[in-house]
Structures are given as structure tokens and as C-alpha cells.
Amino acid sequence: MSPLERDNIILEAALEWGAEPAYDIRNGTLGMTLYIECSCKEESSYIRKLAPTEIQGLYVVVTYPTDVLTYADLEEESYADYYDPKLS
16 A cells, blocks of 8 residues: 555545544554544544444554553552551
8 A cells, every 4th residue: 555545545534534533554453454543432432333344445443542550550650658567
């Protein structure tokens, strides 16, 4: 896929479903995939109802961020506030 074809697909998607989500085309587990990254679950549900599962030979995946803590987040947190010597 040429950069011009890629840009045209992303432009078509943005015109169809709005400029608010971020669009990207990259190789996924099922082949070339159009990723639509929404800002919240409600927006992703709305876009998922509008967007087909495939567009111009690309799979379509709609995502949104979740508030799952990662190991890096846990390392930054101070555990001194949670330490209770009576429980040792």
C-alpha cells in the first residue's frame, strides 16, 4: 500500500466517522488493519455501530483507553503509606 492510498483511506474514514478519533493503518494479527482509537468507551461504541468490519480490504478495529494499572504505574506508587507493622 502506497502512502497516498493509506492517506486516502484515513481521510475517507475521518470524513465518514469524524475527525475526533485517531486513525492508523498497520499490520495486525489478521493482516492490514485500520485502527480507530477513540477517547472513551461511549465514543467507541458509537463508532463501532457505524463502521463496517472491513473497508477496502482492511480489517477495522475500534479501541479506547482503559484505566488498567501497569507494572510501571505500581512502581511509581509509594507503599510507605500502606505499611502497617502490626500486620507483619
